[in-house]
Amino acid sequence: MRDSAGIRIVENSGSPLWREGEGWEFTEVLRIGVLEGEPEYEFGRVSGIAVLSDRRIVVADAMAHELRFFSAEGVHELTVGRDGQGPGEFGDGLFYPVVGPGDTMLVFDRGNQRAVVIAPDGTWLEDYSTLPRDGHWFGMLLDAPPSGRLLSYHVPLRLSEGGLADSMDVLLERDLHGAILDTVARIPTYMTSIPSGGTGYYYADMVDAALCESGLVVGHNHTFRSVWYGAGETIERVVTLARERLPLTGEDRSVMMERFDQLVAEYNVPADQAAAFKSRVRFEDYYPVYSRFTCGPAGTLLVQRVRPLRQLSDEEVSRIRRTLGRPPGGPEWDVFDREGRYLGVVEVPGTEWVAVVPELRFVRDQASGTWYMYSVWSDELEVQYVIGWRIDGTMPG
Numbered sequence: 482m483r484d485s486a487g488i489r490i491v492e493n494s495g496s497p498l499w500r501e502g503e504g505w506e507f508t509e510v511l512r513i514g515v516l517e518g519e520p521e522y523e524f525g526r527v528s529g530i531a532v533l534s535d536r537r538i539v540v541a542d543a544m545a546h547e548l549r550f551f552s553a554e555g556v557h558e559l560t561v562g563r564d565g566q567g568p569g570e571f572g573d574g575l576f577y578p579v580v581g582p583g584d585t586m587l588v589f590d591r592g593n594q595r596a597v598v599i600a601p602d603g604t605w606l607e608d609y610s611t612l613p614r615d616g617h618w619f620g621m622l623l624d625a626p627p628s629g630r631l632l633s634y635h636v637p638l639r640l641s642e643g644g645l646a647d648s649m650d651v652l653l654e655r656d657l658h659g660a661i662l663d664t665v666a667r668i669p670t671y672m673t674s675i676p677s678g679g680t681g682y683y684y685a686d687m688v689d690a691a692l693c694e695s696g697l698v699v700g701h702n703h704t705f706r707s708v709w710y711g712a713g714e715t716i717e718r719v720v721t722l723a724r725e726r727l728p729l730t731g732e733d734r735s736v737m738m739e740r741f742d743q744l745v746a747e748y749n750v751p752a753d754q755a756a757a758f759k760s761r762v763r764f765e766d767y768y769p770v771y772s773r774f775t776c777g778p779a780g781t782l783l784v785q786r787v788r789p790l791r792q793l794s795d796e797e798v799s800r801i802r803r804t805l806g807r808p809p810g811g812p813e814w815d816v817f818d819r820e821g822r823y824l825g826v827v828e829v830p831g832t833e834w835v836a837v838v839p840e841l842r843f844v845r846d847q848a849s850g851t852w853y854m855y856s857v858w859s860d861e862l863e864v865q866y867v868i869g870w871r872i873d874g875t876m877p878g
Contacts, residue, residue, distance in 0.1 A: 511869030529577020
């Protein structure tokens with residue numbers, strides 16, 4: 482660890498600080514969801530979850546266009562929303578809740594291009610537009626409960642001639658009502674690594690951003706290097722880990738191309754269109770150094786290791802879609818403390834392979850001090866469940 486021009490440089494060799502037996506263990510303590518039964522417990526497509534300070538769980542079901550509120554014990558309390566464009570309604574496509582001050586939620590309703598403010602009791606308070614502006618489209622919302630901080634992530638628009646309106650992604654701090662409080666970061670956009678037309682590049686350099694207890698963390702997944710921001714675009718530390726990228730082999734490419742052939746047959750794609758798409762497919766020589774990262778308990782950062790395509794089962798391969806821009810993730814996650822020091826690796830249950838990962842959510846029980854994780858898991862019948870896990874083990878101070 483060293484300083485450079487006022488920035489803390491944290492260089493991790495890969496040797497963990499945790500001693501033998503100091504990792505974490507996850508024990509399932511809650512499961513919400515059924516194959517058949519009461520409709521409140523049947524999920525069509527979970528697109529996000531939020532956990533409030535009293536450990537109530539709010540589940541966004543994109544298929545039903547609903548937010549469902551459950552008690553800490555998993556009992557359904559109320560449902561908010563329906564399909565539509567008016568008050569009390571959510572549009573088609575992605576929508577998910579994030580937690581702001583006082584457990585008030587901000588729901589990103591991409592289908593209606595708006596953000597909706599929802600009270601902890603489910604009351605619809607207000608909404609504001611997320612239409613593109615200043616050459617950027619509204620990419621996503623980030624939160625850091627229980628701090629109440631909210632950030633919006635903005636990506637440059639692609640112009641008609643194929644170029645980009647800007648070379649930078651922008652992260653803005655906002656209040657619940659949408660007012661911009663501060664520009665937190667401007668970073669080179671990942672869109673420059675994605676050819677015009679979008680899909681067919683495996684795997685482009687993707688950006689990750691997470692709002693943790695320690696502040697905003699940003700990284701590009703082709704290097705194990707993350708930048709940790711303070712207030713007002715100030716970089717506080719740069720964290721690295723010595724980790725080699727895995728080769729993307731001919732066997733891996735064959736798995737992907739054979740899956741494309743299956744999709745062509747499944748959707749009856751005309752032969753000329755299928756051939757045109759396959760001719761545009763590009764592969765990197767190496768996988769990204771990690772799949773994704775997220776904030777963990779006690780101010781930690783969790784970074785998911787890549788799982789090569791050649792290691793997937795036939796059932797797992799069947800979940801691949803051509804629009805999947807990230808490599809499969811494995812159950813092993815590297816853990817860093819709030820200072821960026823490498824603690825070690827943990828196995829996070831239910832993360833072996835999912836095509837779309839609703840954010841893992843962590844909350845600390847105020848009475849007992851115990852940390853819990855909430856995640857979404859699908860069984861072999863594609864039935865979705867929200868699962869609560871108790872985390873036992875050593876937490877960084």
